[in-house]
Amino acid sequence: MKFKGVVADNLAEIYRLAADRYEDLPAFAARLRKGEFKPVSYRDLYDFGLYLGSALIELGVKSRDHVGLLSDNRVEWNIADYAILMCGAADVPRGTDVTNQEIEYILRHSDSKLVFVENAKLLERVIRIMPKLDRVEHLVLMDPDAKTPKGVLSLYELVERGKVLRAEGNREIEERMANIQPDDLFTLIYTSGTTGTPKGVQLTHANMASQVRNLPFPLEPDDRMLSILPIWHSYERIFHMIAISNGCCTYFTSLRTIADDLKAVKPTIMASAPRLWENLYLRIMKNVREAHWIRRGLFKAAYFSSRMVKGSVFFFQGKELDLHGRGFGERVVKGLLGGIKILFFTPLYIALNSVVLENLRQVVGGSFKGTVSGGGALQPHVDEFFNYIGVPVQEGYGLTETSPVAAVRTIPKLVIGSVGPLYPETELRIVDLNNGEILYPNSSLKGDGRGLKGEIHLKGPQVMKGYYKDQESTDRVLRDGWFNTGDIGIYTYNDCLKIVGRSKDTIVLLNGENLEPIPIEAQLCESPLVDQCMVVGQDRKHLGALIVPSLDGFASEGIKAADLEELSARKEVAQMIRAEAKRLISDENGFKKYEHIHDLRLLRKPFEVGEEMTNTFKIKRHVVDEKYADLIDQIFAG
Incomplete structure (x- = not known):
């Protein structure tokens, strides 16, 4: 199959080529209301990047500097991304669900000199920890509808400043783009991780360009992409890159509006999570x-x-x-x-x-x-x-x-x-x-x-x-x-x-048996009575499980409750889930004796992103182990 999209060995060049090829086609579209989206064209997006990038250079952002980018999915994210990469710097992205401790760690560890912040609420949190961020010189507020406090810069005001600079003949950003090397960093992503302290993953222009170059299925400019996963995560980001390369339009949605947006946009392709x-x-x-x-x-x-x-x-x-x-x-x-x-x-x-x-x-x-x-x-x-x-x-x-x-x-x-x-x-x-x-x-x-x-x-x-x-x-x-x-x-x-x-999730029982919890958890979640679960048993005689029961599943069985607190307190609920665990994790279903669930406990709140789960919905096992240590001990007390 011959690849039809634009390719280059660095992302800034891909952005330039896409603007030249696709011009006035819509690149990204922000949701205004049900069934209505406001698009920005490839040419306008590229020009915004040139303007903002020129202003960043004037502020002192140098080639190979690191720039923080704290924001969820929105068109301004892509404008900032264009600007940062086109002036030869690398972005350090993270979503708004980040904790204050993570903000401090990531911005300090990454040596970020300038930080884009999505909205006023997050800005307040960043300002509070600014005394600890000794390398950060500038904060930039992205939301055009928010009031910009004194000492903080506005993204769109910087865009206007860059427009003036370019009207005066400033072309330093083109020089920066020409000097970008394939081995230069384009991003520094701190893994949310299921274990331990976040690590800064260094990805180069050549890394991402290879992903775009090797796309194994065809896309066309009339394809429509729906964006729901966190844009700062590498998985959603590669979808944005291949969309740009192929001239597709990416529509921003959310968990709250996705049902309506699926019908309105009728996407042809989409990055999604299980x-x-x-x-x-x-x-x-x-x-x-x-x-x-x-x-x-x-x-x-x-x-x-x-x-x-x-x-x-x-x-x-x-x-x-x-x-x-x-x-x-x-x-x-x-x-x-x-x-x-x-x-x-x-x-x-x-x-x-x-x-x-x-x-x-x-x-x-x-x-x-x-x-x-x-x-x-x-x-x-x-x-x-x-x-x-x-x-x-x-x-x-x-x-x-x-x-x-x-x-x-x-x-x-x-x-x-x-x-x-x-x-x-x-x-x-x-x-x-x-x-x-x-x-x-x-x-x-x-x-x-x-x-x-x-x-x-x-x-x-x-x-x-x-x-x-x-x-x-x-x-x-x-x-x-x-x-x-x-x-x-x-x-x-x-x-x-x-x-x-x-291998890091492998549970080792006291008798030395090694087993993988994920297939067991997947089987348990086949029950309509089980919403979420995590298998436990490291260094124990047998396995146990923490279960989040399903309100809808039990309602279908005639057991209705106002919330998980009420549902989990009912004895018949625990009995029914124990019966389901015994039925599902059995010899008949291919599970060995040591993989059977010995006992379980019901949780009264679901696992949530930013707490017990990463942004891609993986369970942070170390967090759950610590948070529910008493319940886990109860499972194995008998």
Whole structure:
């Protein structure tokens, strides 16, 4: 496939080329009200970047300086990003949910000299800790509707100042752009992390340019992208970069407005997180349970026939997960069964697809070419559900340290249960956790080591430069260009990567058994009675679990409560969830005895982003362990 978007070895040049090619096409659009968005064109966005960047240079921002950028998704974020990168500096981004301690640590550790702040509320917090930020020389308020306090600069006033400078003939920013090197930093992202102190990940222009250059699926200028994940995170950011490269328009939305915006924008592509699809799945299933019995029956028939037909088609297309290497006999038998299913169920599928499944596809706008889910693992039943009803959910895999994409499903390689093939130019090693031997690729093993589980090591142009001012941590994960992800995976026989856990998340029981909590948690969350959960048991005799019960799930069972506090206090709720845990985590479902849940406790508030979860909805296990230490001790007291 020939790449059609603009490419270059640094992002400032990509911005310039995009403005020249796409001119007056909309680049980003801010939400004004339901169904109405205000766009900014590629040419205007680039010009805003030139103006603001010129003003930053006048303020003393030098090439390779670091500039703080504390803001959530908005057009002004992109204006600031353009300006910072075009004047040769690197941004240090973070969202508004950041704590005061994190603000202080990140801005001090990063040596930021100037800081963009989104709104007045966050500005007040930053001003309070300014005495501790001895290197910060200027604060810039981004919100055009907020009053700018004395001593603080306004983004749009700086834009106007830059306009004057350029009208007077100032062209210093073009000189800065011409001197940007591929190995220069474009960003310094502090990982929110599931463990320990945030580390500053150094990503270069070459890192991100490789992600844009190697995009494995086509995009066109008439594609529409919906932006909901935190813009400061590398995963959402790469989607913005590929949108800019390809002339797409990105529309800003939020969790509060996404249902309306999906219908209004009708996006063709979107970066998403598992939590979005899990919530949508639960909402659909709730509506099904509450529907008339005839509609319930039609839904079950439509979904069942779709599974039979599409599941068989996936097998014939080589898209069915293969972890052990199917022999000739197994392929023949599965092929015969698949052919029978297609022959028998296709008429029913055709009849019900447009009547039932098309209505479900309209929930996400009805125009999706695909959505790439990242930042965490999709639950298997959610993954299957959307792909079988015709919403192509393509799961991807990567880390901030890999800019971030290392593997991603494409439509030709949409293997449910995997994160797809490796990103172009990416190398993979699967390493034995016990002895460090390379399991894949290994020509002395069956299938070169496919199907064997081990630690994932990656090498490629997207791998970070290292952690800022932390050589010790860098040396622990980077060796000879190979990055140790800390994730456990399998390379499948249909040449896709499957993530099965995380070595840092591995629970070691007192008897020495090692197990991965994530598959157990995914199975527990298949229950409509369970909203969130975390498995515990490090250095214990057996496993336990902390469970956040589902208000909607129990309401469907006739048990209604005003809030989680009331629901969790009911004895029958705990009894029902214990029964669900026993049913789901069982020998019959493929779990070993030591993986069974011995006991559990119900939580009276959900895990929330900024507290128990990262911005990509990963559980901060160390935070939960500390916060609920007493409850965890109760689980194992017996």
